Structure formats: structure tokens, C-alpha cells
Amino acid sequence: MIEECLVVEFRVTGDDCPLAAATRETETTVDANPPQLRQDGNVLLQCSASASDADALADVLDTDDRLRYLHAARVDERVNFRCLSKHPCVVQRLTDAGFMVESLRYDEGEERYTGAVVGRDVLEGVMAAAGETVGVTLQRIYPLGSEDDQAVAERWPFTTAQEEAMRTAYDLGYFEVPRRVDAGEVADALGVSKSAFLERLRRGQAAVFDQLFG
Known part of the structure; x- marks a missing residue:
């Protein structure tokens, strides 16, 4: 059994995926669930934004021809978006290499990924995959303590x-x-x-x- 688990944080710039492009154009921030890749190559996207940003974001997402079946639902002061994307996500490249993503944030076109890798060998593979895609920078890496209740450390929720x-x-x-x-x-x-x-x-x-x- 491999006992070492590492928390890893990545910063991504220069990506042209739908969520990055939409938040860049509207100067907004969204939090997203890990994308789910279907067997047909389409990606299921789920994200949420503040209600004050939702209208502008919805307009841009709705006109992106890479997205289909866009749905928005308001819950309290947030709006949840769901859609099907034909565009591959950068985080999928890292996931394929062994990165277990826990949180995704798109902030005015910049992306932040937080997750974990099990063992140094897996980390090397994830870093190799990161080097083959657009501006991925390793921000932080530290051991996951056995006393931690969550898979990743808490982060302050500001952009x-x-x-x-x-x-x-x-x-x-x-x-x-x-x-x-x-x-x-x-x-x-x-x-x-x-x-x-x-x-x-x-x-x-x-x-x-x-x-x-x-």
C-alpha cells in the first residue's frame, strides 16, 4: 500500500475552453465540478456563479457553439449551470495521468485546480501531462495529513x-x-x-x- 498522498494546486492560463473563455469575457468567477467525459467524447459540465453575474455569463455560454443543452437554475444567491461540451478540458489531461481533482475555479479566464495524487511516481506523470498542455503552473504541493478530514485543505473562498x-x-x-x-x-x-x-x-x-x- 502506498501511504504517501500529496495535495496539489495548479494554476492554468491561456486556456480557451468554454468556461475559461466565458469568465474572461464577462470578468466573472465560477466554481465547477470535475468534468465528466462520456464515451461519445462529449463532456458534462456543471458550475455555479453568483446571481449577480449569472445573466452575463448565461448570454456568453448560450452563444458558444461548443456547448449544447445549457440549463440554469437559481438556488438562493447562486445560479447552477449544466451543459454538454464538445471541447476537451485541460483538467482531463491531468486526471488521465492520475490527478484526483477536488475543486475547480475559473476566475476571469484563469483556472485553479486543487486535488491530490497518490505517490511521487503518479505526481511525475501528472507533471509530464501538465507540461504538454497550455500554461499549467504548479502552485503548491504538500503532504495530506492523516488527521485531515477532507481530501484537500480548506481554502479561503475569494477570487x-x-x-x-x-x-x-x-x-x-x-x-x-x-x-x-x-x-x-x-x-x-x-x-x-x-x-x-x-x-x-x-x-x-x-x-x-x-x-x-x-
């Missing part, structure tokens, strides 16, 4: 843009008392508008507070 906004604000002293910089200065450092920075900051803080107190 890459929200994390960057909060980290930059922290580094520049926005949260200090008194503040060393104002919102406009943080926005300039990020290269975005003041309103965009404040929106990302509020959403990121809300996600953290929900994780802590919800």
Missing part, C-alpha cells in the same frame, strides 16, 4: 482579484490606524478604478467573514 486587492491594501498600510494610504492610492497600485478596488475588497472581506462566522 484571485479579491486576494490581490486585499493583499495590496494590507502591504500598503490601508488597514492601519491611521491609514498610510487611501482607497485611490491602492487602486492606482493595482491598476484599477477606485470603485473596482472597493468592490473587490468588500466581496473579499465578506467571503472571509462568512467563512469565519457563517
